[in-house]
Amino acid sequence: MSQSYLMPTYNRQPISFVRGQGSWLYTADDTPYLDALTGIAVCGLGHCQPDITRAIQEQAATLVHTSNLYGIDWQERAGESLCIAAGMDNVFFANSGAEANEAALKLARLFAHNKGLKRPKVIVMEKSFHGRTLLTVSATANPKAREGFFTLDDDFIRVPFGDVAAIEQAAKDHEDICAIFLEPIQGEGGLNTAANGFDFLDEVAALCDSHDWLYMLDEVQTGNGRTGKPFAYQYSQSKPDVLTTAKGLGNGFPVGACMVRGRAASLFSAGSHGSTYGGTPLASRVVHTVYELLTGDVMANAVREGDFIRQALTDELGAQGVSSRGAGMMIGIVLPETADCSALVDIARDEQKLIINITGNHVVRLLPTLNIQRNESEQIAERLINTIRSANIL
Ligand SMILES: Cc1ncc(COP(=O)(O)O)c(C=O)c1O
Known part of the structure; x- marks a missing residue:
């Protein structure tokens, strides 16, 4: 061509x-x-x-899309298998990793709003990658991805990956922190693991607890069995409030998910977030099949x-x-x-x-x-x- x-x-x-x-x-x-x-x-x-191909073929011949205005049985079933494997309470289905992360970052803002914070900030890591929408690219570290887009830099504080002291310092320097958002292993940024491995996650969780911040993990790349557990955080002793995933969730079919637990589970209500395509019967049946196979x-x-x-x-x-x-x-x-x-x-x-x-x-x-x-x-x-x-x- x-x-x-x-x-x-x-x-x-x-x-x-x-x-x-x-x-x-x-x-x-x-x-x-x-x-x-x-x-x-x-x-x-x-x-x-073959099982995923069959699920796609059968569902494509049965029902591809209705709307989230109606009950979607496959979405309920996919939600159940995913939340049980992830140890989370509820899920919102989106269509990509960036969309799942956008939902997580909106949850952090709602959390801040409910606490009466005026200018909420989320702590993110150096060398992070969270996606290409305006909010997720602002959370992303890669200069090439950010250049020219007037990224929302006042909304994020960036610290070195694995550096607890830097997070503690940020807590002293800034007032309106509402959440920490990070990847358990940084995929795009260099396959980086923290020096103390998954113990870093426990340290972050403890800091979130003591400061009343949401503990949010981006498992778009590390999730769905990639690291040998359904989710990489399961190598640690603590649990996130918000957990996102995509990539392996659909084994090639585009789908993403933002999961919540405990105090994060009551933030979204009817009308506060949505997606035309998120969790169609077709996408949901694929997710359900992936979790049967995993x-x-x-x-x-x-x-x-x-x-x-x-x-x-x-x-x-x-x-x-x-x-x-x-x-x-x-x-x-x-x-x-x-x-x-x-x-x-x-x-x-x-x-x-x-x-x-x-x-x-x-x-x-x-x-x-x-x-x-x-x-x-x-x-x-x-x-x-x-x-x-x-x-x-x-
Ligand atoms: C950790 C992480 N978060 C978010 C994304 C963005 O996902 P998507 O390209 O599906 O929007 C990626 C993609 O590489 C990723 O690795």
Whole structure:
């Protein structure tokens, strides 16, 4: 095609796929590529998972959309399975991660309003990513995403990820703080984990308790089994007031969710928030099916295979300064900061037929399927080692 009518919002790679199956993507000439990215943590149960395909086909032939003006049985059922897995009370269904996060940030404002705060502020983290709507991009740290949009900077206070002292200092410096919003593991910002791991979440929860702030987690990327638990916060001892998710929630079907618990559950009322498409019978049936498939065995597999891939990489390249971080199937292979990683994605794709991504300049991000088979994990490790060797950057 000579001319594209699409807005140039993406630097697209010179490849496109026409079909997918499990951990594999295929080009038009039927060349298989091993997908270690799954649409950026979306198709966790594999491309075209047969039960999900069947659910979509059956529901598309039965009822796609009515309206949230009416009862939607599949939405009730999806809400029940999601809230039980997440340990939350209620859910609002949206269509994307940004929309789910927009709902969370609106909840924080309502919470502040009810407390009589005049200029509410939410504490967010450096290197965070929360989406592209005006409020969520204002919460996002990435300068490239924010540039030129007159972001709502007075509404957020930014602290280093994992830095409790900085949060305590913010509490002293600012009056109208109403919430903290963070990712348990930062996906877009570099696959960052806090120095004390998930204990950081407990420290944040305790601070929220003592200051009467809402404790809000963005699990758009870490949720739905990605880290080996339904939600990554379940590795900690505390529970958020507000929890958002998307990506793996629909295994490729666009859907997002904002969940609430306890004091956050009574903030929205009829008319205070809504969405034409949120929680259609079709989207909800997909969510329900995803949660039927997301068994303890699948999540145990994600942990086992994630550990295997990390171990294989560090066994082979650890002596040359390569380390790993993450949890379950959210894997960061950390190369030395001096390594020039600019060619890795192309080498992996063109020479090794492996789909990967680089985040934070020197971290190879792997987000493979949760139900991957051992021989596929072996191939991811082998193809990535070959890629790094071929780039000659260590
Ligand atoms: C942690 C996190 N929050 C929010 C989003 C935005 O989600 P969406 O692109 O579905 O709006 C993303 C997307 O990468 C994400 O990783």
